[in-house]
Amino acid sequence: MTINNSTDYQQYLLDSLQNQKEAAGYLNTSLEDGDTAGFLLALQNVVQAQGGFAKIANKLHRSRTSLYKTLSRGGNPYLETTRDLLSVLGLRLKIVSNT
Numbered sequence: 656m657t658i659n660n661s662t663d664y665q666q667y668l669l670d671s672l673q674n675q676k677e678a679a680g681y682l683n684t685s686l687e688d689g690d691t692a693g694f695l696l697a698l699q700n701v702v703q704a705q706g707g708f709a710k711i712a713n714k715l716h717r718s719r720t721s722l723y724k725t726l727s728r729g730g731n732p733y734l735e736t737t738r739d740l741l742s743v744l745g746l747r748l749k750i751v752s753n754t
Contacts, residue, residue, distance in 0.1 A: 672704035675745050682741075683749050692728055698740070699726050705744050714743040 672678045678701045685697035702711050702722070712722040722740075724730055741747055 668700060669704040672701050678704065678744065679746050679749075682746065686749070695726050695728065695730060698737075701744060701746075702726065702740075711740070711743060715739055 672681060682694070682697055682701060685694045688694075702708055705711065708719050708722050712719040715722065717736075725736055725740075738748065
């Protein structure tokens, strides 16, 4: 996908994150940075790209408000919620050795 002058970066990003492999790579890069707030922002972008908060919250059997709160900058998602969310998106966490 090429970006042109009339396409803003956020829309380009969301378009590319509709692809599962792109979304997985994006989230893995975010995880590698070790910045929880950055990972939550990346996850917000993937949720938006994959159908939006209402659709994903519905698939999770949670309220949209709960999902927003979970992924907010001040949020602290539990691993189970994050795992469930990623599963609904067709993704999983990738863990690798630090050494």
